[in-house]
Amino acid sequence: MVLNSAYLVIEAIWGVLSHSLALLADAGHNLSDILALGAAWLAHSLARRSPTARYTYGLRRSSILAALSNAVILLLVTGGIAWEAVLRLLYPTETVSGWTVMVVAALGILVNGGTALLLMKGQKNDLNIRGAFLHMATDALASLAVVITGGLVLLTGLQWLDPAISLLISALIVLTTWSLLRDSLDMALDAVPKGIDMNEIDEFFRALPGVTDLHDLHVWAMSTTETALTAHLVRTTDDGNDQRILDTANEMLCTRFGIIHTTIQIETEACNVNCVGADRV
Incomplete structure (x- = not known):
């Protein structure tokens, strides 16, 4: 300089x-x-x-x-x-x-x-x-x-x-x-960063075991090099596999999509139905 x-x-x-x-x-x-x-x-x-x-x-x-x-x-x-x-x-x-x-x-x-x-x-x-x-x-x-x-x-x-x-x-x-x-x-303006396909992420989440729906899916840039994600996953039953699903999701989001900062919440169908004002994507 x-x-x-x-x-x-x-x-x-x-x-x-x-x-x-x-x-x-x-x-x-x-x-x-x-x-x-x-x-x-x-x-x-x-x-x-x-x-x-x-x-x-x-x-x-x-x-x-x-x-x-x-x-x-x-x-x-x-x-x-x-x-x-x-x-x-x-x-x-x-x-x-x-x-x-x-x-x-x-x-x-x-x-x-x-x-x-x-x-x-x-x-x-x-x-x-x-x-x-x-x-x-x-x-x-x-x-x-x-x-x-x-x-x-x-x-x-x-x-x-x-x-x-x-x-x-x-x-x-x-x-x-x-x-x-x-x-x-x-x-x-928190737009989805280039190179990230929201439909592909949606399909990835829905393919996880027991996931029937999702909402409040958001992806944005935290900086010029880091991407963040939040999502609510809906599962049919509480079978004790929530942590395993979270670990799998976080690992794949990092390696496949380059998203390193994730916040994922798992809900049951009953919780999802009663959630008022949920932002569905």
Whole structure:
């Protein structure tokens, strides 16, 4: 993160000196990168804290909030970049230094590309790390586009290429960030995490010995890496096998569905009939 911060300062300074909107746009994106890395580190630290009397689940959901804020910040920064690019296209006023743009942006490919490679493995299983990875990967691609723009400006003298490429970079950022925004918003609203089939879980529960019905089946994300489940199972008789069924259910939910935090209540049919306001699924 220190290396990315140092590059941000360098890129912003040379963006102003070279009058390059593409460099300044990339610097703005780099700022969001640093915020993403900081948020990912903070969320990871908070998620490891033990539960308390006030926060009985701990602070695991902070990782979801961090992923959501990363997506929102990135889209806001991108909107500002796009607006400035439109103004520069309509009212061109500055001459861009092609050589400076190429050298500074090439350095950005090395810095952001290297950071993205470090995050590549972890982003597959953690939405928050995925957010930081997307920041770095898109900024590395943006830096490549800026290098090409600097070369074209140097060869052709067409100054409108600088803001035009900025708009293309903005479109790329929106496309790569949209899925992060959607997934993190789903998690914040307690939607069923991706990759989990509720019908399959329903069928699994109903196939357990003696289970005739179930209700109050809920699955949600506790964090960007942990999933929780609650369910009420209805059995015909109390044959003393409740604990064995619970053990089997918990083991299968963990190994087959990746659900590690479960709360399962077993009821008799009589209890189920008298349960007022049961949320049946």
